[in-house]
Amino acid sequence: MSYHWNWHIFFEPDPTGSTTYLDLLLQGLLLTIETALCAWVIALVFGSIIGVLRTLPSKTASWIGFCYVEFFRNMPLLVQLFLWFFVLPELLPPAAGLWLKQLPHASFYTAAIGVGLFMSARVAEQLRAGIGSLPRGQKQAATALGLTTAQAYAYVLLPMAFRIILPPLTSEFLSTIKNTSVAITIGLVELTGQARSMQEFSFQVFEAFTAATLLYLLLNLVVVTGMRLLERAVAIPGYIAGR
Amino acid sequence: MFSNFDLDVIRRALPYLFYEGMTFTLTLTALAAFGGLAFGTLLALMRLSGLKPLARVAGLYVDLMRSLPLVLVIFWFYFLVPYIGQWLTDAARPIHVGAFASSLITFIMFEAAYFSEIMRAGIQSISNGQPAAAQALGLTYSQTMRYVVLPQAFRNMLPVLLTQTIVLFQDTSLVYVLSISDFLGAASKVAQRDGRLVEMYLFAALVYFTISCVASFGVRRLQARIAVVR
Numbered sequence: 001m002s003y004h005w006n007w008h009i010f011f012e013p014d015p016t017g018s019t020t021y022l023d024l025l026l027q028g029l030l031l032t033i034e035t036a037l038c039a040w041v042i043a044l045v046f047g048s049i050i051g052v053l054r055t056l057p058s059k060t061a062s063w064i065g066f067c068y069v070e071f072f073r074n075m076p077l078l079v080q081l082f083l084w085f086f087v088l089p090e091l092l093p094p095a096a097g098l099w100l101k102q103l104p105h106a107s108f109y110t111a112a113i114g115v116g117l118f119m120s121a122r123v124a125e126q127l128r129a130g131i132g133s134l135p136r137g138q139k140q141a142a143t144a145l146g147l148t149t150a151q152a153y154a155y156v157l158l159p160m161a162f163r164i165i166l167p168p169l170t171s172e173f174l175s176t177i178k179n180t181s182v183a184i185t186i187g188l189v190e191l192t193g194q195a196r197s198m199q200e201f202s203f204q205v206f207e208a209f210t211a212a213t214l215l216y217l218l219l220n221l222v223v224v225t226g227m228r229l230l231e232r233a234v235a236i237p238g239y240i241a242g243r
Numbered sequence: 244m245f246s247n248f249d250l251d252v253i254r255r256a257l258p259y260l261f262y263e264g265m266t267f268t269l270t271l272t273a274l275a276a277f278g279g280l281a282f283g284t285l286l287a288l289m290r291l292s293g294l295k296p297l298a299r300v301a302g303l304y305v306d307l308m309r310s311l312p313l314v315l316v317i318f319w320f321y322f323l324v325p326y327i328g329q330w331l332t333d334a335a336r337p338i339h340v341g342a343f344a345s346s347l348i349t350f351i352m353f354e355a356a357y358f359s360e361i362m363r364a365g366i367q368s369i370s371n372g373q374p375a376a377a378q379a380l381g382l383t384y385s386q387t388m389r390y391v392v393l394p395q396a397f398r399n400m401l402p403v404l405l406t407q408t409i410v411l412f413q414d415t416s417l418v419y420v421l422s423i424s425d426f427l428g429a430a431s432k433v434a435q436r437d438g439r440l441v442e443m444y445l446f447a448a449l450v451y452f453t454i455s456c457v458a459s460f461g462v463r464r465l466q467a468r469i470a471v472v473r
Contacts (some may be wrong), residue, residue, distance in 0.1 A: 003326060074455035076413035079427060079448045086440040174310070181312035185419060192315045205322045212315055220310040 009204045010211065021198050021208075028194030029215050035111050035190060036177040042116025043176060047123025052153060054128045065124065072121035077182050081114040085186045111183030111190075119176050126168045130161035163234050170227040174220060191215055249439060253446050256433040264429030265450075267343070271425065272412045275350035279411070280404065282351060283358025288388065290363055301359070308356035313417055320349040321421055342423045346415075354411055361403050365396035402466040409458050413451065426450070 010022040054065035072080070085107070089097040103109065134157060142152035162169075181192040189197065195212035199205045289301035308316065324345050325337035332338060340348075369392055377387040397404070416427040424432060427447055434443035 070456065071452075074413075074452045074459065075448050076416040076427070076451055078416045078419060079444070079451055082431075082440075082444045083448055087444050090441045178310075178312035181314040182417065184314055192312060192318070195315070196318060199318075199322075209315065209319050209322070213311060213319075216311055216315065217307075 003206065005207070006204055007207060009198075009202050009207050012202070014198075015201050021202065022211075024194050024198060025191065025208075025211055025215065028189060028191040028212075029219070031108075031188070032177065032180050032190040032192075033219070035108060035115070035180040035183065035188065036173075038112035039114075039116035039119060039180065040173055040176050042113060043119035043123050043172070046117060046120035048127060048158075050120065050124035051127025051131070052158075054124065055131045056149070065128075069121045069124055072118055077115065077118050077179055078185060080118055081110060081182060081186055084114045085110045107183060107186045107188040110186055111180060111188050115176060115179045115183070118179065119172060122172055122175070123169070126165045126172065127161060130165035131157055133164060134160055160236065163236050164239075166227065166231050166234070170224065170231075173227070174223060177219060177223070178216075249442055252433070252437055252439045252442050256430075256443070259433065260426065260429050263424055264426035267424060267429075268412070268415050268426040271343070271346060271350065271415050271418070272408065274347055275354055275415070276408045276411055278347070278351035279354030279358045280362075282355035283360075284362045284393070286355060286359035287362035287366060290359070291366055305356045305359055308353055309360075313353060313414055314420055316353050317346070317349050317417060317420060320352065321345050324348055342418075342421060346418045346421065346423060350411065350415065354407070357407055358404065361400050361407060362396060364403075365400035366392060368399055369395050398469065401469060402462050405462045405465070406459065409455055409462070412458070413455060416451070 010025070011020050013019070014021055014024055050065045050068050053061045054069070056062060075083075089100040091097075092100065100106070138156055138160065139152060142156040147155065180188075180190055183190065184193040184196065191212050195208045198208040202208070286301045286305060289297045290305070292298060324340045328334070328338035328340060329336065373391055373395070374387050377391040382390065415425055418425050419428050419431065422428065430443045430447040434440045437443075
Protein backbone atom coordinates (compact mmCIF):
# COMPACT_ATOMS: atom_id res chain seq x y z
CA MET A 1 0.00 0.00 0.00
CA SER A 2 1.30 3.41 -0.92
CA TYR A 3 -0.61 5.07 1.92
CA HIS A 4 1.40 7.06 4.45
CA TRP A 5 0.17 6.32 7.92
CA ASN A 6 0.58 9.05 10.48
CA TRP A 7 -1.06 8.25 13.80
CA HIS A 8 0.38 11.40 15.35
CA ILE A 9 -2.05 13.41 13.27
CA PHE A 10 -4.54 13.46 16.13
CA PHE A 11 -2.23 15.60 18.24
CA GLU A 12 -1.36 18.00 15.47
CA PRO A 13 -3.14 21.36 15.30
CA ASP A 14 -6.13 21.72 12.99
CA PRO A 15 -6.11 24.33 10.16
CA THR A 16 -7.27 27.11 12.48
CA GLY A 17 -4.38 26.29 14.79
CA SER A 18 -6.49 26.71 17.91
CA THR A 19 -7.06 23.05 18.74
CA THR A 20 -6.01 19.51 17.80
CA TYR A 21 -7.75 17.06 15.49
CA LEU A 22 -8.45 14.77 18.43
CA ASP A 23 -10.28 17.62 20.11
CA LEU A 24 -12.38 18.20 17.00
CA LEU A 25 -13.36 14.52 16.87
CA LEU A 26 -14.37 14.61 20.52
CA GLN A 27 -16.46 17.73 19.87
CA GLY A 28 -18.11 15.79 17.05
CA LEU A 29 -18.79 12.89 19.40
CA LEU A 30 -20.37 15.28 21.89
CA LEU A 31 -22.61 16.77 19.20
CA THR A 32 -23.61 13.26 18.08
CA ILE A 33 -24.59 12.42 21.65
CA GLU A 34 -26.51 15.67 22.14
CA THR A 35 -28.40 15.32 18.86
CA ALA A 36 -29.17 11.66 19.51
CA LEU A 37 -30.47 12.35 23.03
CA CYS A 38 -32.76 15.17 21.88
CA ALA A 39 -33.99 13.03 18.98
CA TRP A 40 -34.56 10.08 21.32
CA VAL A 41 -36.72 12.16 23.68
CA ILE A 42 -38.83 13.30 20.72
CA ALA A 43 -39.01 9.73 19.38
CA LEU A 44 -40.13 8.36 22.77
CA VAL A 45 -42.77 11.04 23.36
CA PHE A 46 -44.32 10.93 19.88
CA GLY A 47 -43.77 7.20 19.51
CA SER A 48 -45.63 6.52 22.77
CA ILE A 49 -48.57 8.71 21.81
CA ILE A 50 -48.88 7.15 18.34
CA GLY A 51 -48.26 3.63 19.64
CA VAL A 52 -51.11 4.03 22.13
CA LEU A 53 -53.37 5.56 19.46
CA ARG A 54 -52.85 2.49 17.29
CA THR A 55 -54.07 0.13 20.01
CA LEU A 56 -57.13 2.14 21.10
CA PRO A 57 -60.53 0.63 20.31
CA SER A 58 -61.46 3.78 18.34
CA LYS A 59 -61.20 3.23 14.55
CA THR A 60 -60.33 6.90 13.94
CA ALA A 61 -57.51 6.88 16.48
CA SER A 62 -55.91 3.78 15.07
CA TRP A 63 -56.29 5.14 11.53
CA ILE A 64 -54.50 8.38 12.51
CA GLY A 65 -51.72 6.32 14.06
CA PHE A 66 -51.48 4.16 10.93
CA CYS A 67 -51.17 7.21 8.63
CA TYR A 68 -48.52 8.75 10.88
CA VAL A 69 -46.40 5.61 10.90
CA GLU A 70 -46.72 5.07 7.14
CA PHE A 71 -45.86 8.72 6.47
CA PHE A 72 -42.60 8.65 8.40
CA ARG A 73 -41.62 5.10 7.47
CA ASN A 74 -41.97 5.31 3.72
CA MET A 75 -39.61 8.19 3.03
CA PRO A 76 -35.83 8.05 3.33
CA LEU A 77 -34.56 9.92 6.39
CA LEU A 78 -32.40 12.08 4.14
CA VAL A 79 -35.45 13.25 2.17
CA GLN A 80 -37.30 14.00 5.41
CA LEU A 81 -34.41 16.12 6.66
CA PHE A 82 -34.39 18.02 3.35
CA LEU A 83 -38.13 18.62 3.69
CA TRP A 84 -37.72 20.06 7.20
CA PHE A 85 -34.59 22.03 6.36
CA PHE A 86 -35.17 23.39 2.84
CA VAL A 87 -38.88 23.07 2.12
CA LEU A 88 -40.67 23.90 5.38
CA PRO A 89 -39.34 27.49 5.70
CA GLU A 90 -40.55 28.24 2.15
CA LEU A 91 -44.06 26.94 2.81
CA LEU A 92 -44.58 28.96 6.00
CA PRO A 93 -45.72 32.60 5.95
CA PRO A 94 -42.70 34.74 4.90
CA ALA A 95 -42.03 36.14 8.40
CA ALA A 96 -42.02 32.71 10.05
CA GLY A 97 -39.96 31.24 7.22
CA LEU A 98 -37.35 33.99 7.57
CA TRP A 99 -37.19 33.44 11.33
CA LEU A 100 -36.62 29.71 10.78
CA LYS A 101 -33.89 30.35 8.22
CA GLN A 102 -32.06 32.75 10.51
CA LEU A 103 -32.31 30.53 13.56
CA PRO A 104 -28.84 29.78 14.97
CA HIS A 105 -27.96 26.06 15.07
CA ALA A 106 -30.75 25.37 12.58
CA SER A 107 -29.12 22.14 11.44
CA PHE A 108 -28.98 20.88 15.03
CA TYR A 109 -32.69 21.51 15.64
CA THR A 110 -33.62 20.10 12.24
CA ALA A 111 -31.57 16.98 12.87
CA ALA A 112 -32.99 16.43 16.36
CA ILE A 113 -36.60 16.92 15.21
CA GLY A 114 -36.19 15.15 11.87
CA VAL A 115 -34.41 12.08 13.25
CA GLY A 116 -36.73 12.14 16.29
CA LEU A 117 -39.91 12.03 14.22
CA PHE A 118 -38.43 9.43 11.85
CA MET A 119 -37.59 7.19 14.82
CA SER A 120 -40.92 7.88 16.56
CA ALA A 121 -42.72 5.85 13.88
CA ARG A 122 -40.52 2.85 14.71
CA VAL A 123 -40.94 3.34 18.46
CA ALA A 124 -44.71 3.48 17.89
CA GLU A 125 -44.61 0.14 16.06
CA GLN A 126 -42.56 -1.44 18.85
CA LEU A 127 -44.93 -0.15 21.50
CA ARG A 128 -47.95 -1.37 19.55
CA ALA A 129 -46.39 -4.82 19.34
CA GLY A 130 -45.59 -4.66 23.08
CA ILE A 131 -49.14 -3.74 24.05
CA GLY A 132 -50.47 -6.35 21.62
CA SER A 133 -48.35 -9.03 23.24
CA LEU A 134 -50.01 -8.53 26.63
CA PRO A 135 -52.67 -11.09 27.53
CA ARG A 136 -56.20 -9.82 26.90
CA GLY A 137 -56.95 -10.44 30.56
CA GLN A 138 -54.80 -7.49 31.62
CA LYS A 139 -57.05 -4.95 29.92
CA GLN A 140 -60.17 -6.83 31.02
CA ALA A 141 -59.04 -7.02 34.62
CA ALA A 142 -58.25 -3.30 34.58
CA THR A 143 -61.74 -2.57 33.25
CA ALA A 144 -63.30 -4.91 35.82
CA LEU A 145 -61.52 -2.96 38.56
CA GLY A 146 -63.31 0.13 37.31
CA LEU A 147 -60.27 1.81 35.75
CA THR A 148 -60.98 4.15 32.86
CA THR A 149 -59.18 3.50 29.57
CA ALA A 150 -56.64 6.23 30.41
CA GLN A 151 -56.01 4.70 33.83
CA ALA A 152 -55.74 1.20 32.37
CA TYR A 153 -53.02 2.42 30.02
CA ALA A 154 -51.20 4.48 32.65
CA TYR A 155 -51.19 1.92 35.46
CA VAL A 156 -51.47 -1.47 33.80
CA LEU A 157 -50.73 -1.69 30.08
CA LEU A 158 -47.91 0.81 29.53
CA PRO A 159 -45.74 -0.15 32.55
CA MET A 160 -45.85 -3.76 31.31
CA ALA A 161 -45.46 -2.98 27.61
CA PHE A 162 -42.47 -0.65 28.03
CA ARG A 163 -40.58 -3.21 30.07
CA ILE A 164 -41.29 -5.93 27.53
CA ILE A 165 -40.06 -3.85 24.59
CA LEU A 166 -36.91 -2.61 26.31
CA PRO A 167 -34.55 -4.81 24.23
CA PRO A 168 -35.92 -3.65 20.84
CA LEU A 169 -35.95 -0.09 22.18
CA THR A 170 -32.21 -0.45 22.81
CA SER A 171 -31.62 -1.16 19.14
CA GLU A 172 -33.90 1.71 18.17
CA PHE A 173 -31.81 4.01 20.37
CA LEU A 174 -28.66 2.72 18.69
CA SER A 175 -30.29 3.44 15.31
CA THR A 176 -31.06 6.96 16.51
CA ILE A 177 -27.38 7.53 17.29
CA LYS A 178 -26.36 6.15 13.91
CA ASN A 179 -29.03 8.11 12.06
CA THR A 180 -27.78 11.46 13.38
CA SER A 181 -24.90 11.04 10.91
CA VAL A 182 -27.35 11.62 8.05
CA ALA A 183 -27.53 15.24 9.25
CA ILE A 184 -24.07 15.73 7.78
CA THR A 185 -26.03 16.56 4.59
CA ILE A 186 -27.64 19.61 6.19
CA GLY A 187 -24.36 20.82 7.61
CA LEU A 188 -24.33 19.31 11.09
CA VAL A 189 -20.69 18.59 11.92
CA GLU A 190 -21.17 15.63 14.24
CA LEU A 191 -18.72 12.74 14.59
CA THR A 192 -18.87 11.52 10.97
CA GLY A 193 -18.77 15.13 9.81
CA GLN A 194 -15.67 15.89 11.90
CA ALA A 195 -13.95 12.76 10.60
CA ARG A 196 -14.81 13.83 7.06
CA SER A 197 -13.46 17.36 7.53
CA MET A 198 -10.34 16.01 9.23
CA GLN A 199 -9.82 13.82 6.16
CA GLU A 200 -10.23 16.83 3.88
CA PHE A 201 -7.78 19.03 5.78
CA SER A 202 -5.14 16.51 6.79
CA PHE A 203 -5.45 13.91 3.97
CA GLN A 204 -5.11 11.18 6.63
CA VAL A 205 -8.29 9.40 5.50
CA PHE A 206 -7.94 6.13 7.32
CA GLU A 207 -6.73 7.50 10.64
CA ALA A 208 -9.72 9.86 10.73
CA PHE A 209 -12.27 7.14 9.90
CA THR A 210 -10.64 4.61 12.21
CA ALA A 211 -10.94 7.07 15.09
CA ALA A 212 -14.59 7.78 14.26
CA THR A 213 -15.26 4.03 14.01
CA LEU A 214 -13.71 3.38 17.41
CA LEU A 215 -15.69 6.23 18.98
CA TYR A 216 -18.95 4.88 17.53
CA LEU A 217 -18.12 1.38 18.84
CA LEU A 218 -17.38 2.82 22.26
CA LEU A 219 -20.66 4.74 22.26
CA ASN A 220 -22.52 1.56 21.27
CA LEU A 221 -20.85 -0.38 24.06
CA VAL A 222 -21.80 2.24 26.65
CA VAL A 223 -25.43 2.29 25.50
CA VAL A 224 -25.74 -1.51 25.36
CA THR A 225 -24.20 -1.91 28.82
CA GLY A 226 -26.41 0.82 30.27
CA MET A 227 -29.54 -0.68 28.79
CA ARG A 228 -28.63 -4.17 30.04
CA LEU A 229 -28.43 -2.77 33.57
CA LEU A 230 -31.74 -0.97 33.11
CA GLU A 231 -33.34 -4.14 31.72
CA ARG A 232 -32.19 -6.11 34.75
CA ALA A 233 -33.42 -3.42 37.14
CA VAL A 234 -36.95 -3.26 35.73
CA ALA A 235 -37.40 -6.90 34.62
CA ILE A 236 -40.89 -8.20 35.33
CA PRO A 237 -40.85 -11.03 37.88
CA GLY A 238 -42.27 -14.23 36.43
CA TYR A 239 -41.23 -13.45 32.83
CA ILE A 240 -38.22 -15.13 31.19
CA ALA A 241 -36.24 -11.89 31.47
CA GLY A 242 -37.11 -11.60 35.15
CA ARG A 243 -36.33 -14.00 37.95
CA MET B 244 -47.61 29.53 0.10
CA PHE B 245 -47.98 27.41 -3.02
CA SER B 246 -48.61 30.54 -5.14
CA ASN B 247 -45.40 30.25 -7.16
CA PHE B 248 -45.33 26.47 -7.22
CA ASP B 249 -43.95 25.56 -10.64
CA LEU B 250 -45.02 22.14 -11.87
CA ASP B 251 -43.30 22.74 -15.19
CA VAL B 252 -39.88 22.52 -13.50
CA ILE B 253 -40.70 18.96 -12.48
CA ARG B 254 -42.12 18.07 -15.90
CA ARG B 255 -38.98 19.26 -17.69
CA ALA B 256 -36.74 17.37 -15.27
CA LEU B 257 -38.70 14.10 -15.52
CA PRO B 258 -36.56 12.38 -18.20
CA TYR B 259 -33.35 13.17 -16.32
CA LEU B 260 -34.82 12.20 -12.94
CA PHE B 261 -36.08 8.83 -14.10
CA TYR B 262 -33.73 7.76 -16.90
CA GLU B 263 -30.60 8.68 -14.97
CA GLY B 264 -31.56 9.01 -11.34
CA MET B 265 -34.17 6.32 -10.81
CA THR B 266 -32.32 3.86 -13.06
CA PHE B 267 -29.23 4.27 -10.89
CA THR B 268 -31.24 3.92 -7.67
CA LEU B 269 -33.17 0.83 -8.80
CA THR B 270 -30.15 -0.91 -10.33
CA LEU B 271 -28.14 -0.25 -7.18
CA THR B 272 -31.01 -1.51 -5.00
CA ALA B 273 -31.50 -4.71 -7.00
CA LEU B 274 -27.83 -5.63 -7.34
CA ALA B 275 -27.06 -4.72 -3.72
CA ALA B 276 -30.03 -6.81 -2.55
CA PHE B 277 -28.86 -9.89 -4.47
CA GLY B 278 -25.21 -9.40 -3.54
CA GLY B 279 -26.05 -8.63 0.06
CA LEU B 280 -28.33 -11.65 0.31
CA ALA B 281 -25.67 -13.98 -1.14
CA PHE B 282 -22.91 -12.66 1.11
CA GLY B 283 -25.30 -12.43 4.04
CA THR B 284 -26.36 -16.07 3.64
CA LEU B 285 -22.70 -17.05 3.58
CA LEU B 286 -22.12 -15.08 6.79
CA ALA B 287 -25.13 -16.75 8.42
CA LEU B 288 -23.84 -20.20 7.43
CA MET B 289 -20.42 -19.29 8.85
CA ARG B 290 -21.99 -18.21 12.13
CA LEU B 291 -23.99 -21.42 12.40
CA SER B 292 -21.22 -23.70 11.09
CA GLY B 293 -20.07 -24.81 14.52
CA LEU B 294 -16.48 -23.96 13.59
CA LYS B 295 -15.47 -21.49 16.28
CA PRO B 296 -13.04 -19.30 14.28
CA LEU B 297 -15.43 -19.01 11.32
CA ALA B 298 -18.35 -18.17 13.59
CA ARG B 299 -16.25 -15.59 15.46
CA VAL B 300 -15.10 -13.82 12.29
CA ALA B 301 -18.61 -13.66 10.85
CA GLY B 302 -20.05 -12.50 14.18
CA LEU B 303 -17.47 -9.74 14.54
CA TYR B 304 -18.07 -8.56 10.98
CA VAL B 305 -21.83 -8.42 11.47
CA ASP B 306 -21.56 -6.63 14.81
CA LEU B 307 -19.06 -4.13 13.43
CA MET B 308 -21.21 -3.24 10.41
CA ARG B 309 -24.34 -2.99 12.49
CA SER B 310 -22.82 -0.58 14.97
CA LEU B 311 -21.58 1.90 12.37
CA PRO B 312 -23.68 4.55 10.64
CA LEU B 313 -24.17 3.90 6.93
CA VAL B 314 -22.80 7.36 6.05
CA LEU B 315 -19.49 6.52 7.71
CA VAL B 316 -19.38 3.12 5.97
CA ILE B 317 -20.02 4.83 2.62
CA PHE B 318 -17.03 7.12 3.23
CA TRP B 319 -14.89 4.20 4.41
CA PHE B 320 -15.44 2.15 1.28
CA TYR B 321 -15.23 5.14 -1.03
CA PHE B 322 -11.66 5.74 0.11
CA LEU B 323 -10.71 2.14 0.88
CA VAL B 324 -11.82 0.37 -2.31
CA PRO B 325 -9.17 2.05 -4.55
CA TYR B 326 -6.45 0.83 -2.16
CA ILE B 327 -7.87 -2.69 -1.97
CA GLY B 328 -8.03 -2.71 -5.76
CA GLN B 329 -4.41 -1.63 -5.92
CA TRP B 330 -3.44 -4.37 -3.51
CA LEU B 331 -5.38 -7.01 -5.45
CA THR B 332 -4.10 -6.00 -8.89
CA ASP B 333 -0.56 -5.10 -7.80
CA ALA B 334 -0.97 -1.71 -9.44
CA ALA B 335 1.49 1.12 -8.86
CA ARG B 336 -1.12 3.50 -7.47
CA PRO B 337 -4.65 3.26 -6.03
CA ILE B 338 -6.93 2.25 -8.89
CA HIS B 339 -9.81 4.39 -10.06
CA VAL B 340 -13.19 3.00 -9.05
CA GLY B 341 -16.36 4.46 -10.53
CA ALA B 342 -19.17 5.91 -8.43
CA PHE B 343 -21.51 3.03 -9.19
CA ALA B 344 -19.01 0.26 -8.43
CA SER B 345 -17.94 1.95 -5.22
CA SER B 346 -21.48 2.38 -3.92
CA LEU B 347 -22.45 -1.13 -5.01
CA ILE B 348 -19.56 -2.66 -3.04
CA THR B 349 -20.47 -0.50 -0.03
CA PHE B 350 -24.11 -1.52 -0.01
CA ILE B 351 -23.38 -5.22 -0.58
CA MET B 352 -20.92 -5.27 2.33
CA PHE B 353 -23.19 -3.21 4.59
CA GLU B 354 -26.51 -4.87 3.84
CA ALA B 355 -24.96 -8.34 4.07
CA ALA B 356 -24.72 -7.82 7.83
CA TYR B 357 -28.46 -7.15 8.07
CA PHE B 358 -29.44 -9.89 5.61
CA SER B 359 -27.23 -12.34 7.50
CA GLU B 360 -29.17 -11.75 10.73
CA ILE B 361 -32.44 -12.37 8.90
CA MET B 362 -31.11 -15.55 7.28
CA ARG B 363 -29.70 -16.73 10.60
CA ALA B 364 -33.15 -16.39 12.14
CA GLY B 365 -34.61 -18.17 9.10
CA ILE B 366 -32.21 -21.09 9.33
CA GLN B 367 -32.67 -21.37 13.08
CA SER B 368 -36.44 -21.44 12.68
CA ILE B 369 -36.22 -24.77 10.82
CA SER B 370 -36.75 -27.77 12.98
CA ASN B 371 -33.86 -30.09 13.80
CA GLY B 372 -35.58 -33.00 12.12
CA GLN B 373 -35.05 -31.52 8.67
CA PRO B 374 -31.23 -31.59 8.56
CA ALA B 375 -31.33 -34.85 10.52
CA ALA B 376 -33.58 -36.44 7.90
CA ALA B 377 -31.38 -35.04 5.12
CA GLN B 378 -28.34 -36.57 6.76
CA ALA B 379 -30.13 -39.88 7.14
CA LEU B 380 -30.78 -39.81 3.38
CA GLY B 381 -27.05 -39.49 2.88
CA LEU B 382 -26.97 -35.86 1.74
CA THR B 383 -23.72 -33.97 2.32
CA TYR B 384 -23.61 -30.66 4.25
CA SER B 385 -23.78 -28.56 1.10
CA GLN B 386 -26.60 -30.69 -0.33
CA THR B 387 -28.52 -30.43 2.93
CA MET B 388 -28.18 -26.67 2.88
CA ARG B 389 -28.91 -26.26 -0.83
CA TYR B 390 -31.88 -28.60 -1.16
CA VAL B 391 -33.42 -28.76 2.29
CA VAL B 392 -32.58 -25.95 4.71
CA LEU B 393 -31.97 -22.81 2.64
CA PRO B 394 -35.05 -23.09 0.37
CA GLN B 395 -37.27 -23.26 3.45
CA ALA B 396 -35.37 -20.51 5.23
CA PHE B 397 -35.72 -18.21 2.19
CA ARG B 398 -39.39 -18.94 1.94
CA ASN B 399 -40.07 -18.32 5.61
CA MET B 400 -38.05 -15.12 5.61
CA LEU B 401 -39.17 -13.77 2.22
CA PRO B 402 -41.40 -11.00 3.65
CA VAL B 403 -38.66 -9.86 6.03
CA LEU B 404 -36.06 -9.97 3.26
CA LEU B 405 -38.29 -7.87 1.02
CA THR B 406 -38.97 -5.38 3.80
CA GLN B 407 -35.23 -5.07 4.31
CA THR B 408 -34.92 -4.45 0.55
CA ILE B 409 -37.38 -1.56 0.85
CA VAL B 410 -35.20 -0.13 3.63
CA LEU B 411 -32.21 -0.63 1.33
CA PHE B 412 -34.05 1.22 -1.45
CA GLN B 413 -34.52 4.18 0.89
CA ASP B 414 -30.96 3.95 2.18
CA THR B 415 -29.46 4.20 -1.31
CA SER B 416 -30.43 7.88 -1.18
CA LEU B 417 -27.44 8.33 1.14
CA VAL B 418 -25.02 8.07 -1.80
CA TYR B 419 -25.94 11.76 -1.97
CA VAL B 420 -22.93 12.35 0.33
CA LEU B 421 -20.67 11.30 -2.58
CA SER B 422 -22.49 13.71 -4.96
CA ILE B 423 -23.73 10.79 -7.06
CA SER B 424 -26.75 11.30 -9.34
CA ASP B 425 -29.09 8.73 -7.90
CA PHE B 426 -32.76 9.74 -7.85
CA LEU B 427 -32.37 12.14 -4.92
CA GLY B 428 -28.99 13.36 -6.19
CA ALA B 429 -30.51 14.13 -9.59
CA ALA B 430 -33.48 15.90 -7.99
CA SER B 431 -31.12 17.91 -5.84
CA LYS B 432 -28.96 18.92 -8.81
CA VAL B 433 -32.00 20.20 -10.71
CA ALA B 434 -33.25 21.88 -7.53
CA GLN B 435 -30.03 23.79 -7.08
CA ARG B 436 -29.58 24.61 -10.77
CA ASP B 437 -33.09 26.05 -11.12
CA GLY B 438 -33.43 27.35 -7.58
CA ARG B 439 -36.52 25.17 -7.14
CA LEU B 440 -35.86 23.31 -3.88
CA VAL B 441 -39.51 23.17 -2.79
CA GLU B 442 -40.84 21.58 -5.98
CA MET B 443 -38.01 19.11 -6.46
CA TYR B 444 -37.73 17.88 -2.87
CA LEU B 445 -41.50 17.55 -2.47
CA PHE B 446 -41.63 15.59 -5.73
CA ALA B 447 -38.73 13.36 -4.67
CA ALA B 448 -40.45 12.72 -1.33
CA LEU B 449 -43.69 11.85 -3.13
CA VAL B 450 -41.95 9.39 -5.46
CA TYR B 451 -40.06 7.64 -2.65
CA PHE B 452 -43.23 7.54 -0.58
CA THR B 453 -45.35 6.07 -3.38
CA ILE B 454 -42.82 3.39 -4.32
CA SER B 455 -42.20 2.33 -0.70
CA CYS B 456 -45.93 2.33 0.11
CA VAL B 457 -46.84 0.22 -2.90
CA ALA B 458 -43.93 -2.14 -2.23
CA SER B 459 -44.79 -2.63 1.45
CA PHE B 460 -48.43 -3.17 0.53
CA GLY B 461 -47.28 -5.84 -1.91
CA VAL B 462 -45.12 -7.47 0.76
CA ARG B 463 -48.11 -7.60 3.12
CA ARG B 464 -50.23 -9.27 0.42
CA LEU B 465 -47.45 -11.73 -0.32
CA GLN B 466 -47.02 -12.50 3.36
CA ALA B 467 -50.68 -13.44 3.63
CA ARG B 468 -50.47 -15.60 0.50
CA ILE B 469 -47.30 -17.57 1.13
CA ALA B 470 -47.77 -18.14 4.83
CA VAL B 471 -47.30 -21.87 5.33
CA VAL B 472 -50.20 -23.42 7.18
CA ARG B 473 -48.81 -25.57 9.95
